[in-house]
Amino acid sequence: MGGDVNSATKVLADPTAYADDERLHASLADLRAHEPVAWVDQAPYRPFWAITKHADIMDIERANDLWLSEPRPVLVTAEADDLARAQLEAGFGLRTLIHMDDPHHRKVRAIGADWFRPKAMRDLKIRVDELAKRYVDKMRDIGGECDFVTEIAVNFPLYVILSLLGLPEEDFSRMHMLTQEMFGGDDDEYKRGTTPEEQMAVLTDFFNYFGALTASRRANPTDDLASAIANGLVDGELMSDVDTLSYYVIVASAGHDTTKDAISGGLHALIENPGELARLQADPGLMPTAVEEMIRWTTPVKEFMRTAAEDTTVRGVPIAKGESVYLAYVSGNRDEDVFDDPFRFDVGRDPNKHLSFGYGVHFCLGAALARMEMNSIFTELLPRLESIELAGEPELAATTFVGGLKHLPIRCSVR
Incomplete structure (x- = not known):
C-alpha cells in the first residue's frame, strides 16, 4: 500500500476496478489511511468527494436532512446523468426510493414496507425453503461441474421476489435479462449498447x-406486491406513473440481483476458506453470523451518493452546498477501525456492523428477505455438500454501483 492517493481516487471512477479485488482494496486502504475524504475529478463523471471511513459514512447517512439523495443518488457518467434528468423533467424516467428524500420518500416507502416485515417473512419462509431445496436438488442432479452464478444463484432469489410480486413464471427470464442490462451498463458481457440512449432503452x-x-x-387487484404498488396511495392519491413504474423496477431488479451477488460471493468465500466452511458445517448455529459475514464480504451495493444541502464539513474538510459525496460501502466494510482483521473471512464474526444494506432512512427495504434467502439456501446446501472446489476462474462484473460474481465455475458433490 503505497499511499498514492491520486492513483487510488481513480479506482473509484473505474468500473473495471470492481472486477479486480486486489487492486480495489489496495486503493481503498490507501484512501482510508491517507485521505479519507478525497476529491475525485475523473472523466466521464462529474467530480465528487470520496468518503471511505465507516464512521463518516454512518454520520452522513444519519443526517438525511443535510445530505440529500436528489439529484445524484448513484455514480453515473455526466452524459447519462444529463439524459436521466431531462427524461424526468419530461415526465419519463427512473425515480425509485433511492432517488427520493423525506417526506416523500417515507410515504412512498410505506407502500411496500408491510410486505417485508417479520410477519410477512414468516409467511414467506415455507416458499423460500421449498425453492432452496429445489435449487440444491438441481446442484445434485447436475452432478460434477456447474456455473453456480448462472445456474443456481441467479434463479433462486429471482423466483422468490418475482413470486412475491405475482409475476408469471414465463416472464422471469425477461426480468433477469433486463436487470443484467440495467446494472451491467459498464460490463462488456451485460450491457446493451454503448451510448446512454441505448442503455436507457432498457428502462x-x-x-x-x-x-x-x-x-x-388496478382493473383487477390481486393479493400480491404488484397490486399493492399499483394501488398504493400517497396523500390520498395514486402515485405518479414515474413513481409507480420505478417502484416495480427497484423491487424486481435489486430484489434479486444483490442477493445473487451475496449468495455466489458467499459460496466463493467458503470455498477459499475451507476451515470456515468446515466450521459452519460443524456448527449450523453460526448460520446467522455467517450470512452477515457473506454480506459484508461481498458488499453487492458498492456505493450511494449524497449531495450537500448547505455548506458543511466532513472530517474537517469543507464541502460546499451542491457538492456530492460518494459513500464507499466497500471501503467502510473493510475499515480497520471497525472490524478486527477485516480481510479475514470469519463465519462467527460478532459484532459485524457492516454497511451493505445502507443505514438510516434508506436502510434496504428487502434486508430481512435477503437474509432469509441466504439462510435458507446455505442451511439446505451445507449438510448435503460432500465436496466442493473451483473448476475454473471466478469472474467479477465491471460496475460502479451494483455487482458481484458473473461466473463461479465449481465442481461439487451434493447428496
Missing part, C-alpha cells in the same frame, strides 16, 4: 412491461 422495456401490469392490477 423503456421495463416501463412498458410494468405499465401493462399496473393497468391490469
Whole structure:
C-alpha cells in the first residue's frame, strides 16, 4: 500500500476496478489511511468527494436532512446523468426510493414496507425453503461441474421476489435479462449498447412491461406486491406513473440481483476458506453470523451518493452546498477501525456492523428477505455438500454501483 492517493481516487471512477479485488482494496486502504475524504475529478463523471471511513459514512447517512439523495443518488457518467434528468423533467424516467428524500420518500416507502416485515417473512419462509431445496436438488442432479452464478444463484432469489410480486413464471427470464442490462451498463458481457440512449432503452422495456401490469392490477387487484404498488396511495392519491413504474423496477431488479451477488460471493468465500466452511458445517448455529459475514464480504451495493444541502464539513474538510459525496460501502466494510482483521473471512464474526444494506432512512427495504434467502439456501446446501472446489476462474462484473460474481465455475458433490 503505497499511499498514492491520486492513483487510488481513480479506482473509484473505474468500473473495471470492481472486477479486480486486489487492486480495489489496495486503493481503498490507501484512501482510508491517507485521505479519507478525497476529491475525485475523473472523466466521464462529474467530480465528487470520496468518503471511505465507516464512521463518516454512518454520520452522513444519519443526517438525511443535510445530505440529500436528489439529484445524484448513484455514480453515473455526466452524459447519462444529463439524459436521466431531462427524461424526468419530461415526465419519463427512473425515480425509485433511492432517488427520493423525506417526506416523500417515507410515504412512498410505506407502500411496500408491510410486505417485508417479520410477519410477512414468516409467511414467506415455507416458499423460500421449498425453492432452496429445489435449487440444491438441481446442484445434485447436475452432478460434477456447474456455473453456480448462472445456474443456481441467479434463479433462486429471482423466483422468490418475482413470486412475491405475482409475476408469471414465463416472464422471469425477461426480468433477469433486463436487470443484467440495467446494472451491467459498464460490463462488456451485460450491457446493451454503448451510448446512454441505448442503455436507457432498457428502462423503456421495463416501463412498458410494468405499465401493462399496473393497468391490469388496478382493473383487477390481486393479493400480491404488484397490486399493492399499483394501488398504493400517497396523500390520498395514486402515485405518479414515474413513481409507480420505478417502484416495480427497484423491487424486481435489486430484489434479486444483490442477493445473487451475496449468495455466489458467499459460496466463493467458503470455498477459499475451507476451515470456515468446515466450521459452519460443524456448527449450523453460526448460520446467522455467517450470512452477515457473506454480506459484508461481498458488499453487492458498492456505493450511494449524497449531495450537500448547505455548506458543511466532513472530517474537517469543507464541502460546499451542491457538492456530492460518494459513500464507499466497500471501503467502510473493510475499515480497520471497525472490524478486527477485516480481510479475514470469519463465519462467527460478532459484532459485524457492516454497511451493505445502507443505514438510516434508506436502510434496504428487502434486508430481512435477503437474509432469509441466504439462510435458507446455505442451511439446505451445507449438510448435503460432500465436496466442493473451483473448476475454473471466478469472474467479477465491471460496475460502479451494483455487482458481484458473473461466473463461479465449481465442481461439487451434493447428496
